[in-house]
Amino acid sequence: MNSTPCEALRLDNQLCFALYSTSLAMGKLYKPLLNRLGLTYPQYLMMLVLWEEDGLTSTDMGKRLQQDLGALSPVIKRLENQGLLERRRSAEDERRVQLFLTGQGKAMRDQAQQLPGEVLCASGLQLEQLASLKQQLDSLRANLSQASSG
Template sequence: MNSTSCEALHLDNQLCFALYSTSLAMNKLYKPLLAKLGLTYPQYLMMLVLWEEDGITSTAVGKRLHQDLGALSPVLKRLDAQGLLERRRSSDDERKVLLFLTPAGKALQQQAQSLPHSVLCASGLNIEQVVSLKQQLDSLRLTLNGDGHG
């Protein structure tokens, strides 16, 4: 078999590589923006969840981020050490740990307000294109996770 007969196996024809390399580029874009806030990308994602819903369980954060608790635990510890969140046992169920933003964690939200616009500008896409692309990616993720209707 020669190399031209395996078009399906060319790197540039792989959806997985397009997603992977785009993810790397996105992380590279975010890195200096988040450095100004003192956050890594995983920390930023966790803060986004907490800015939406303060006082939720780490399990709920994991579900929102599609991550297991083992991967989230070190991120939680760093955010706690940075004074951005605190972990408290639930008074209803001692087994549950609730995550609450500190005043510093809440104040950081204001500093992060410009990030989505910066990323939109860097993407070269208009808002309609971004919405469409995000919908396609959400649909793909649901299908790959077995939650889609396709």
Template sequence: MDKQIRDNLKLDNQLCFALYSASLAMNKIYKPLLQGLDLTYPQYLIMLVLWEEDGITATTLGKKLMQDLGALSPVIKRLEVQGLVERRRSQEDERKIELHLTAAGKAMQQQAGSLPEQILCASELNIDDLKTLKARLDELRDSLQKQL
């Protein structure tokens, strides 16, 4: 096997592994921060979306999070049990289920307010570098999504 192929197949040369391992590290950083809110990372992502747009449908939530609704349903149910979210039938179209924050879910936004700054500190990047990195990752994600 030639050297180029061997180099191409080294784990440390794989973009996918860099993204995967960074994602694992990010989740490990978030875990203790989210424990204070009694949230898992997937629950936190749902709350972020609902803090931006309360009352969206589960289908819209799935699109925003790029997740299958089947994978989100048990997470939504746990948020309901915790008293943070409630499902309601849409008044315009009874076939649609809307997700609404409860008072406790709305109040949690204030508690979560310091998380982005804590993640910035943990990253050891300055805000401009972090914004640039995020923009590049968004571009990569969008390019990859076009291939699906």
């Protein structure tokens, strides 16, 4: 039996591992940055969405973050307990729950303004390189989503 691994099966040749290990490194970078704000990474993502569009429904939040509502519910509850957001029933349709930032949640945006610059600096990339990489990753994600959905 040949003990030399096939090049296609070498760990260092795997796109999935490059993405996975980069995601871990990104999480490690963000942890102390977000600790200053008292947020976890999933909470930060939710706050980013609400800073863009306050009053989204829980369902729309799930779509934006590409996660199911079950995964988001505990994050929503923690943000609510921290006084950063509140849930309200929609006046038009009481079945819909909308998420609104509190004054404290809105104010946190000013504190978070420096994070993207710190991440850019840590990446060692120029802004144009980072924008190109993000565009490639967005395209890859769209292609993989399409392939996995049939």
